[in-house]
Amino acid sequence: MRQLRNILRLGIKELYSLRRDVVLLILIGWAFSVGIYAAASGFSVDLRNAAIAIVDEDRSQLTIRIRDALLPPEFKEPVLISFPEIDPGMDTGTYSFVLVFPDGFEQDVLAGNQPEVQVNIDATATMQAGIGANYIANIISQEITRFSAELGETTSLPLELVTRFAFNPNLTSSWFSSVMELINNVTMLTVVLTGAAFIREREHGTLEHLMVMPVSPFEIMMAKVWANGLVIVVAVAFALWVVIETMLKVPIAGSIPLFLLGTTLYLFFASALGILLGTIARSMPQFGLLFILIVLPMNLLSGGETPLESQPILLQSFMRLVPSTQFVSFAQAILYRGAGFDIVWFEFLTVTLVGLALFALAAHRFRSSISTGK
Template sequence: MRRLKNIFRLGVKELYSLKRDLVLLILIGWAFSAGIYVAAVGRSADLHNTSIAIVDEDRSQLSARILQAFLPPDFKEPEIISFRDIDAGLDTRKYSFVLVIPARFEADLRAGLQPQIQVNIDATTIMQAGTGANFIANVLTQEIRRFSAERGETTSQPLNLVTRYAFNPNLDGMWFGSVMEIINNVTMLTIILTGAAVIREREHGTLEHLLVMPLSPFEIMMAKVWANGFVIIIAVAFSLWIVVEQLLAVPIAGSVPLFLAGATLYLFFASALGILLATVTRSMPQFALLFILIILPMMLLSGAQTPLESQPVLLQSFMRLVPSTQFVSFAQAILYRGAGFDIVWPQFLAVTVVGIALFAFAALRFRRSIATSK
């Protein structure tokens, strides 16, 4: 009971210290409010008011229907241009896409031939280029099929492919971006807060005050873990319920309390990592440089940005041992697909085991740093 009281009181002290740190408070507030909104809306790869032009050399009923098929808000109203204006329009980024419908396109199609439509794309915006190319191909296919069906004509199709998108039927990038930004911010902010708390003790000289008290390194570490973890969990709950569900209107399929329980287990690992980095460095600039070297590979390779399956097999095997990968896995399963505890318990267990091992190693390093301070 004495140890629990010490851990609780030291944690309250951490909360008071954080309350007086205006920079960290602003960082936390931004990261879980406006930062989530900006990441979801501003960095979306979806088509929105995309500029498109059409060179219509056919001037037929079908080409007119194709022209009318590109509607807002995905595209701006298509502009009719001549063939000689294509290069200038793409070079000046006036148009992102330019379609060239050749002469006799409709006549050749009705004659059973296979006429081609040329699509010119400004691929300097690579994500929009890939999305737009697929979108345009689908629009052209649908319009040609409808045109042929209205005239009782059939186009030879080896199969009728029906695609159904699960969990995100409209392929809205905002649904993915907002939740993934929260997941990334959990890792970053937890490491920063706990690491900064240890370095702040050393720089302000309060670590020596703690050393003369009847406190163990374990109690000092646990106090920093629960205090900073408590702040992060409150911020995550606010961000999910207010920013994501209310402001952005993104539906959460699974149980938010289950996700917060898993996030609490993950915070144990992230806090231990922050303390470990703080024992290696001696100042905030050193901590920041080491933090960048650690956090960037964790975020890029954890599956939050790119699929884990697209990585080399050896790298996949290594990253599956990293708790950040397990955190992303069960977070997506719970929040996107509505998974229950019976599905995500292996990830919960993996995060817990690695977190305890890292905490033990960080405690050893912290004890040695305290001995050096003495």
């Protein structure tokens, strides 16, 4: 009971210290509110209002139908231009896409030939270029099929491909980016808070004061873990219910309490990592360098920014043991697909075991740094 009281009191001291750190409070408030909202609404990979022009040398009913099918919000209203206007329009960035329909296009379609349509794309924006090219190809294919069917032509394919998008039927990028921003912020803010708290104790000389008190290194570490973890859990709950669900209108498929439970387990690992880096670094600039070298690559390779399957096999095998990868995995399973505990229990177990191992390593490093003064 004495040990629990010490952990509780030291944790309350941490909360009071954090309350006086205005910069960190602003950082936490920004990261779990404006930062998430800005990442979801300010950056989008969706195709919106792309400028498109058409060189229609056929001027047939079919080309008019294709032109009318290029609709907002993906495309602006198509502009009819002549062939010599293509290069100046692309060079000045006036048009992102230019379609060229050759003379006799409709006749070739009805005759069963395969006429070519030239699609000029401004690929300086590579993501928009790829998405737009797929949109245009699908629109042309659909309009040709419908036009031929209305005229009784047999242009049907040997199979009908029906595509169904699960969990995000409209392919709204904000549904993905908002949750991924939240997940990344959990890792970064937890490491920063615990590491900064440890270094702050050392720089202010209060760490030595703690060590002459009847408290153990374990109690000091646990106090920092629960205090900073509590702040992050409250911020995550606020971000999910207020920013993501209410403001951004992102539907949460699964149980938020289950996700918060998994987040709590993950915070144990992230806090231990912050303390470990805090024992290695001698100042905040050194801590910042370690953060860049370790935490940022860990976030990038955890599957939230780049698919895990696209990484080299050896790197995949290593990253599957890192709790940040398991955190991304069960977060997506719960929040996107509505998974229950029976599905995510293995990720919970992995995060817990690795977190305990890292906490033991951080505790050993903490005791060594106290005894040697390094």
